[in-house]
Structures are given as structure tokens and as C-alpha cells.
Amino acid sequence: xxxxxxxxxxxxxxxxxxxxxxxxxxxxxxxxxxxxxxxxxxxxxxxxxxxxxxxxxxxxxxxxxxxxxxxxxxxxxxxxxxxxxxxxxxxxxxxxxxxxxxxxxxxxxxxxxxxx
Amino acid sequence: xxxxxxxxxxxxxxxxxxxxxxxxxxxxxxxxxxxxxxxxxxxxxxxxxxxxxxxxxxxxxxxxxxxxxxxxxxxxxxxxxxxxxxxxxxxxxxxxxxxxxxxxxxxxxxxxx
Numbered sequence: 001x002x003x004x005x006x007x008x009x010x011x012x013x014x015x016x017x018x019x020x021x022x023x024x025x026x027x028x029x030x031x032x033x034x035x036x037x038x039x040x041x042x043x044x045x046x047x048x049x050x051x052x053x054x055x056x057x058x059x060x061x062x063x064x065x066x067x068x069x070x071x072x073x074x075x076x077x078x079x080x081x082x083x084x085x086x087x088x089x090x091x092x093x094x095x096x097x098x099x100x101x102x103x104x105x106x107x108x109x110x111x112x113x114x115x116x
Numbered sequence: 117x118x119x120x121x122x123x124x125x126x127x128x129x130x131x132x133x134x135x136x137x138x139x140x141x142x143x144x145x146x147x148x149x150x151x152x153x154x155x156x157x158x159x160x161x162x163x164x165x166x167x168x169x170x171x172x173x174x175x176x177x178x179x180x181x182x183x184x185x186x187x188x189x190x191x192x193x194x195x196x197x198x199x200x201x202x203x204x205x206x207x208x209x210x211x212x213x214x215x216x217x218x219x220x221x222x223x224x225x226x227x228x229x
């Protein structure tokens with residue numbers, strides 16, 4: 001079965017600093033990978049996804065992630081944090097299922113705190 | 117605009133009561149999913165359905181039941197057999213195409229009183 005590991009349940013950065021949220025995956029086949037963001041008491045919103053095209057994927061709100069097969073990683077970055085980036089971030093990997101929709105497996109999440 | 121609607125946003129359940137959480141989508145998605153979210157545990161899959169009139173258990177199905185009588189609707193019933201139902205419940209849907217990910221509803225927070 002595929003899985004993802006998010007290193008660090010809490011990350012704190014200063015406003016304007018680099019944001020780096022780590023995600024490592026386990027998969028026997030080339031995966032589909034996703035990053036979602038969740039604000040308090042809301043659902044999850046798709047930030048970006050990797051589907052075997054370009055290894056550097058750009059998403060919404062200035063976030064990007066790089067797929068590194070050799071490191072089995074898909075870390076999320078943003079050059080300069082903003083207060084509005086404070087939220088919980090989830091990495092997910094897709095089980096490929098022929099003829100049906102994907103079944104995503106989620107990491108346990110990383111809560112990002114942005115301080116002044 | 118297309119999307120997923122979960123209702124109610126907040127729900128209170130008495131001990132021994134069954135409650136039903138609503139999830140409706142107008143995205144014409146084939147697949148629908150229910151997740152439970154607890155602090156520090158991420159999202160855990162309760163049930164999912166790939167087509168109408170068919171559904172499968174996820175990782176934590178005990179104490180829950182679902183139905184999929186219409187493509188647009190996938191209600192979740194939290195039964196009295198679920199001993200610790202207080203959590204945030206998320207519904208999601210997806211098309212039958214790989215690599216598209218899920219669209220999520222805004223969630224229902226269930227509290228046992």
C-alpha cells in the first residue's frame with residue numbers, strides 16, 4: 001500500500017521567511033501526489049498536484065513543490081511566508097485504480113504557524 | 117457554481133442516538149468519500165463509493181453506515197455503536213479519472229453531549 005510521511009506536526013516561521021513543509025512517500029509505482037491546505041473549521045483545498053509531467057509543480061498562493069524520485073520526496077515550499085498562510089497542510093498520495101477514481105492516502109498533517 | 121455541500125455545519129448528538137450527516141455534490145462526480153478528522157491523526161477513511169448503489173468500507177467503518185441511492189448524495193449515519201463519535205467529518209468527491217484529486221466539502225463538526 002502507498003503511504004506518505006509528513007515530518008514535523010508543527011512548523012513555525014517568521015513572516016517573510018522561507019516555508020518548507022516536508023513530505024516523503026512510499027509507492028511501488030510512479031505516484032500521483034497532492035498538497036492540500038485546511039483553514040480552521042473548513043474543508044481541504046487543493047494547493048497543487050504532481051501527475052508525472054514537470055517535476056517542479058507550481059500551485060496557488062505562491063506555493064510550489066518538487067518531485068524527487070531518488071529521495072521519494074515531494075516537499076512544499078514558499079519563498080516568503082505571509083500571515084494568511086497559517087493553516088494545516090496535508091500531503092497525499094494516490095492509489096491508482098483502473099477505471100475508477102483515485103483513492104487518496106493522507107499524511108497526518110503539518111500545522112504552519114506564521115509569526116510577526 | 118459546482119461544489120459539495122455538507123450539512124449541518126455543527127451537530128450535537130446525545131448518547132445512544134443515531135445521527136445522519138448530509139453530503140450533496142453537483143459536480144457530476146462518480147466517486148464520493150467520507151473521512152473522519154481528529155487532532156493529530158490526519159484524515160481517516162470511513163466509507164467510499166465509486167458508483168451508485170455500491171460502497172466499500174474504509175479503515176474505520178465500524179459504527180457508521182452509508183447509502184448511495186443517487187449519484188449526487190452520499191449520507192453518513194453515525195450509529196449508537198460508534199463509541200467515540202466526536203470529530204470533524206469531511207465528505208469529498210472525485211471524477212473517474214486519475215490524477216485529479218478530490219473536491220472537499222466544508223465539513224460537519226459532531227459533538228456528543
